[in-house]
Amino acid sequence: MAYIDEVTNRLRRPDFERWMNQASSTGFCAQPVRLVGTTSTFDARTGDQIAHYSSTAEPDGITYVRCGNRRAARCPSCSYEYKADMWHLVVAGAAGGSKGVPDSVGEHPLAFVTLTAPSFGAVHAAKKPGQGSARCRPRARKLCSHGRPTWCMSIHDHDSPAVGEPLCVECYDYESHITWQWHAPELWRRFIIRLRRELAASLGVSESSARKLVRVQFAKVAEFQRRGVVHFHALIRLDGDGTELDPFPSPLVPTSADQLADLARRAARGVEVVAAPLPGELTARSLRWGSQCDARPVYRQVETEDGRLTDRAVAAYIAKYATKATEDLSAGASGTARPHISTIRRIVADAGRIAALDDESDYRLLGRWESMLGFRGHFSTKSRRYSTTLGRLRSARRDWQRKRSQTPTVIDPASADAEETTLVVSQWSFAGMGWLSAGDAALAAESAAAAREWRDSRRSNKPTNNEER
Incomplete structure (x- = not known):
């Protein structure tokens, strides 16, 4: 397959480790935003340049940032992060003791x-245990005005495609x-x-x-x-x-x-x-x-x-x-x-x-x-x-990631928020959406799945597949 060659070429490149750092910084997003440009940080008191970052220093001359889409069908990685943020936001307001609550x-x-x-209108239903008869609609025994039965003796699974469908689309x-x-x-x-x-x-x-x-x-x-x-x-x-x-x-x-x-x-x-x-x-x-x-x-x-x-x-x-x-x-x-x-x-x-x-x-x-x-x-x-806000949660995560990376010259162009003593000057242009090749997308998707498995195993104290092997 063509993307196998693309994966192989990416793995053999000398800047692969830096590319993986880029992908990791996006959370291995499925459809990252591609940007080109620069960010310079100056001391507001002296005018001296403290740091400078340019996309030209990155592999392929591109800087990637998260798409931020909360829908799992669009981006499993960003959806996973959004769900985690929502959990923290909701539980902070429910139980207290976290996120400033x-x-x-x-x-x-x-x-x-x-x-x-x-x-x-009557629709097909899947019954939960303890709700009486497991059959869909066993009681009604007459035809509707369009000549269709108003009952259903089937036992539907909860993932059955019939569940939610009207018994008569003309009556609904x-x-x-x-x-x-x-x-x-x-x-x-x-x-x-x-x-x-x-x-x-x-x-x-x-x-x-x-x-x-x-x-x-x-x-x-x-x-x-x-x-x-x-x-x-x-x-x-x-x-x-x-x-x-x-x-x-x-x-x-x-x-x-x-x-x-x-x-x-x-x-x-x-x-x-x-x-x-x-x-x-x-x-x-x-x-x-x-x-x-x-x-x-x-x-x-x-x-x-x-x-x-x-x-x-x-x-x-x-x-x-x-x-x-x-x-x-x-x-x-x-x-x-x-x-x-x-x-x-x-x-x-x-x-x-x-x-x-x-x-x-x-x-x-x-x-x-x-x-x-x-x-x-x-x-x-x-x-x-x-409770708190999603913006505060994301800002705290960005700050933690920057401190952990120990690379102050690399500034996220989409969210640079310097202290009052600094001045940030940015010039960025939109270059597209998604990874440059199907091979890059495959590498990011595989890494995202492994990262989610690792995080889930940490929460449940269970070993991942790699750890078991």
């Missing part, structure tokens, strides 16, 4: 909330499905507003007075269900009224995690969004959360008995779904929930059709979100004082 945060009331979409309300999906971010916003109001009502004070006693903080991710509609997972925590000096105070009123979970369930039931009619329709739709919405109290891991949610377990669960997107849903490894390809195609087609009907409607931009199945929200969001 005090350990006392772990004592604050905490709940794990799942908000789902309502039913838009795709218009309401897309309308709900389009307004899902607004439903979430109103849920948080309603939760604050429910919290104030439970305290018997006004909302403005309640904000001085207790504040709602959260970290939330969106996940696609098998039927192609999103639902949300969120960790919701109660704090006091924080300041810049004390951003994570305890709430000034006694509220338990069980009470918070109850308030969240009550808030979810009270949320409603009246959506504008679709082009060509006259009736507005009333949108609500589905009946399977749930809220459960979360406890500190050191205090938790079997069967109760722990802060770190929930953080890992949320971080897992923060790296998912629609392109990961249509195909991939079994065992991961994803809509069937025909469901995706139908939703995309209907979204494009609705967007094209009327340029003046609220849905005129729907076509831009076809690839997201009509969902226009962020896959992961958090309140400002939930």
Whole structure:
């Protein structure tokens, strides 16, 4: 194969070690950004040049930086790093004691909330153990108006392509499905507003007075269900009224995690969004959360008995779904929930059709979100004082990598942040995306897989394949 020769040529080059250092600095990214240019660092007081870095000194005259794509289908390496960052961000706000969040945060009331979409029509389902009959839909014994059965006696595996498919595509309300999906971010916003109001009502004070006693903080991710509609997972925590000096105070009123979970369930039931009619329709739709919405109290891991949610377990669960997107849903490894390809195609087609009907409607931009199945929200969001930020985590990692490399003349052009006593002058140009050859890409992919295996083995205290051999 041609790329074998490319791999061999790269391995034989005298600058291979430097090339590997470059690849390692990107985390063995699958689609790194190629840059050409220079960075010079000067002493701001004397004007003397302290350091100089140029891409011409690198193999092939190119500097590589991470693509930073969180989607595993695009870049496993950057997705892996993003998932790790999300885990640190979420667990810091759930358990405290890391990333600048005090350990006392772990004592604050905490709940794990799942908000789902309502039913838009009967779909095939895979049952979990303990849910009664394992058959898909054994009870209904009649035909729909289109002459199709409304029951299914099959037992579907969770990775079966039938799961999530409508029993009758003509009965399924795709218009309401897309309308709900389009307004899902607004439903979430109103849920948080309603939760604050429910919290104030439970305290018997006004909302403005309640904000001085207790504040709602959260970290939330969106996940696609098998039927192609999103639902949300969120960790919701109660704090006091924080300041810049004390951003994570305890709430000034006694509220338990069980009470918070109850308030969240009550808030979810009270949320409603009246959506504008679709082009060509006259009736507005009333949108609500589905009946399977749930809220459960979360406890500190050191205090938790079997069967109760722990802060770190929930953080890992949320971080897992923060790296998912629609392109990961249509195909991939079994065992991961994803809509069937025909469901995706139908939703995309209907979204494009609705967007094209009327340029003046609220849905005129729907076509831009076809690839997201009509969902226009962020896959992961958090309140400002939930914990740290992804930017701070990445900055800390860059600083650590620079100190470890002990090569101060090599400055990352995409993120150089010198101290106040220095002046950084950079001139960089975009030269392309990806490695220069299939051989380079193969070397980077193999190294990325080995690095992930090593990191996973360190966490589980298990030897890697290389160590076993």
